[in-house]
Amino acid sequence: MHTSPSRVLAAALLLTLSACGGGGDKQESSKGGATKGGRGGPAQVGYVVARTTAVPLPTELAARTAAFETSEVRPQVTGLVRSRLFAEGALVRAGQTLYQIDPRLYQASANQARANVAAAAATAEAARVRADRYRPLAEMEAVSKQDYTDAIATQRQAAAQVAQNQAALETARVNLAFTRVPAPITGRIGRSLSTVGALVINNQTEPMAVIQRLDPMFVDIQQSAAELLRLRRSLAQGQVMPATAQVRLKLEDGSDYGYTGTVQFTEVTVDQATGTVTLRARFPNPDGLLLPGMFVRAQFNQAIEPNAVLVPQQAVSRDAKGAATIFVVGDGNKAVQRQVVATRTQGAYWVVTRGINAGEKIITQGLGKLKPGQDIRPVPAGSVQRARPPSGDAQKGDSAKKSS
Template sequence: MKAKAGIVLPMAMLALVLSGCAGGGDDRETRVPEAGYVVVKTEAVPLFSELAGRTAAFETSEVRPQVSGIIKARQFAEGGMVGAGQTLYQIDPSLYRAAVSQAEANLANAQAVYGAAKARADRYRPLAEIEAVAKQDYTDALAAARQAEAAIAQSRAQLEAARINLRFTSVPAPIAGRIGRSLVTTGALVTANQTQALATIQRLDPIFVDIQQSSTELLALRRSLASGGATPSSAEVRLKLEDGSDYPLPGRLEFSEVTVNQSTGAVTLRARFPNPSGLLLPGMYVRASLSQMTAQNAMLVPQQGVSRDPTGKATVVLVGPDDKAVSRPIVADRTVGDAWLVTAGLKAGDRVIVEGLGRIKQGEKVKPVPAGSKAAPAATGRGAGS
């Protein structure tokens, strides 16, 4: 029994040694970490900016009287929609009707005087030719006829002015839109030259959004466009409302101011948005997202593949020659969605490691696999022994 035990023990130890040697090869294979990579490529990338802005009415009109008088009636609902030309207020027309009647009478009188003066001049003309009457008498008669004719034109103009003033007693809406509250009541005295408006009308569909952009950003934009590395983008603008929700309809950039506001150092950009439901009201604070330029030959790297040192410099890890991990500094100053926009340090075709970075060391050999692919299952001891 002792001899058998002495034989079994060395055999067991030999089996363990052989098993350890066989397993050592698998461990060396599994020590090569997998590196999920993406291949860098160049593409045209629109660069978006989010800027603050406020809404402004597309058209605004302050309703004022053009004649003086007492307000007899208000003919609109406050806060409602009014059409262009719709009567809003009625001013007492009595004095203006009388002025029209007086102008009509003056015109009739001028026409009668002209008729008599012209007939006299016509009678004097043949008599003056045969010297039956003095030529001066004919000249005076002709001048009187022409004065009477001018008086008719003057009376007609006065009649037209009187009719216009009478028409102005009905105060119309200059534009179509939503009218605010009335600032005068029935019985109030209004004058033609008053500064106070009777009411204000605003057209809200479409509506403007005035966006503020710093002159520094505008200068950088123009330099980028001048360098040829970027091209102007489309003028489409999207809005985010005060409650954080997105406005469903896109707008378009109309123009930018040519001067910088000295107090804010900003330039105003104006965008135009459809507003059929009236959701946007004048004075609302919004955030506008717009792309003013498109970067040509740009390279995007997922954010998880970019790390920064304590000084803020960005680096990436590449799959280098012989599948070894190589660290490389890059220039990445802004994000585009979930990726960094790389402007220097990479070239098309580089393989940037974005998965498994925690298991990879500089200069170490890696097993490159496309990012997002499933890792191969590790071999178990039981499978290796079988």
Template sequence: MPATVSPPSAALAQPAARLSRVALLALAGAALTLTACSKDDAKKPKGPAQVGFAVLSESDVPLEVELPGRTAAFRIAQVRPQVSGVIQRQLFTEGALVRAGQPLYQLDASLYRASAAQAAANVLSTQASAEAARAKADRYRPLAEDQAVSAQDYTDAAALARQTAGAAAQARAALSTARINLRYTTVPAPITGRIGRSLYTEGALVTANQADALATISVLDPIYVDIQQSAGDLLALRRQLAGGGAVPTAPKVTLRLDDGSDYPLPGVLEFSEVTVAADTGTVVLRARFPNPQGLLLPGLFVRTRLTQASQSKVILVPQSALSRDARGNATVMVLAGNKAMLRDVTAPRTYGNQWVVTQGLKAGDKLITQGLGKIKPGDVVRPVPETTPQHPMMKPRK
């Protein structure tokens, strides 16, 4: 049987198809290469990077310290009985505002009323005796002058008159004491303030010399805040004031509550203790705060921001313009002509959203504040004022 021969056209079509696929792959690879090159060209910087700078100037900055404190009542008084007796009635509502002199407790007054009545009777008796003795002495005086009675009789009558007058005075004093004790059976509020819970109930026996108070009254508006400041910090501040690095200012105190919120009303520093606590090594500063809403309660722990002086001739640097290395050393980037230079600075504290720089910078230096992420020390840059909009690098056209 004769062999079958493929047509010449089919044999030539297969190599041509392979060549066309290879050509297409080569063209696609070339296109990808051109695209990658165009992207690399877009990433290459077109000239020096643009950075924003600020011209530095010296400032006076308050020396603020944050210290722990604890609130204390402006006034506090313990309600105590002046006489002994059984509580018959409680005349106040716990937690309410009471006025000075307002009755708080009523004690059993029957014995004290009887004592007052007895003292009043003694006054009447002694007064009668004193009047009789005085009348007798008055009658004996002319008789003794005329020698109708002996001088001794007149002397005895005059002495008896003085004795009975003294007894009458003692009786009147005893009556006053009895009436005072009777008045003390009603226990009054010693001051105006907010009263706490009652530690004794009706029917309880109380005594004049007992150790426990019946209740406690506190004045909460205004309220004190006792601040603990380290003796070393206080000494450093005084040295700084003496050396001229700081200027004393009117003390200002603000509060931060335990939940992190700021107390809206500022306080006034009242005084500082003259001794250092031996157990804590701190000095107590007392500040007074208005408390019209009763938000602050005695015994509350707070954080205080205290301004005692003002630090002069320092440089304020935005926090975003300052960085720290692994050892905590602070550095900034400044302009030296059109070059970015790294400079070490001393920034011990912050003020608001800025660092307080005490060494390393001076007035007139140009601090780079914008574009720090695209430069490194020694780079040539294109500086513009920080108020100038920072435009991104333009991509080349395709």
């Protein structure tokens, strides 16, 4: 069968137009915009239903570690240091002797006080016996009553002298005991600031050594007074609820500390230099990883927002002024643009605190070319059907139909 050149040219032209049309459909279907339900029909979009939930309000603040207990070892008597009885940097126990101060002078004072007590006791005994002898004589008027009164007074004075000397003896014993300088607390002791042979003075300003208890540890968290004021105001107005005071730490090298701590208290004074308030947390430190003076980052939930809505991040956009907006399914299946308050994220969601109500349908799919007031066909998210290019057989059938 003979085919004219004009028919061949026409068929080729139809095939070219058909191929161009198929490519256009494929390109249009690959876009992420709203999918047409049919030629000229409403755009098909996917939505999720807004539900309120309690969302914690996380906070990360600068902090610094501090020893749980710190004690400066100071002498309570004056004398020469005869020996140091601990290893620097070692763990010492409360009551353990750290230094020995020359005790000879204090031993002599104790011996003298003991002898004074014995002498006063002998004088008191003689005065007592004399008063006892004067009693029957005074009753028989063999001696004057004044003599008996004087004997009683002498007895009492002697007894008081005994008590005074006993107090002096006790003081001497205490001073003698102070020549052995003990550890006030259990903890890690630093370097010795007093050497053997050094003269130490009672209540001197410089300590002989410093002991720190490092398990547990305190972490002092610094928060601005303005932030704390906003938080307390939100709590008072019922906008947020208090959260459990569990704290996690991020160390200076960026690693996470393996133990969690708890907030113990918040100071009631604002630092005039920094304008911050100190929150003190307590952490276990069994491995000794935390050392006093380390800079760390404290992460914890200061409050809980009870009525927040978690919105997928792809559903939230920003306008020219930076305000957050979303599209919701309005009356009559129309797209309604809504301005919301979304100041932070949680995972793959924006935390929306205002502008959306529970039960509303938030559009999350088909947002590419969506406009406010546009007719839409909403379906649950995940079930949006994308337009697909026709199969190869269908393309051939359409081409054959056009050529005929």
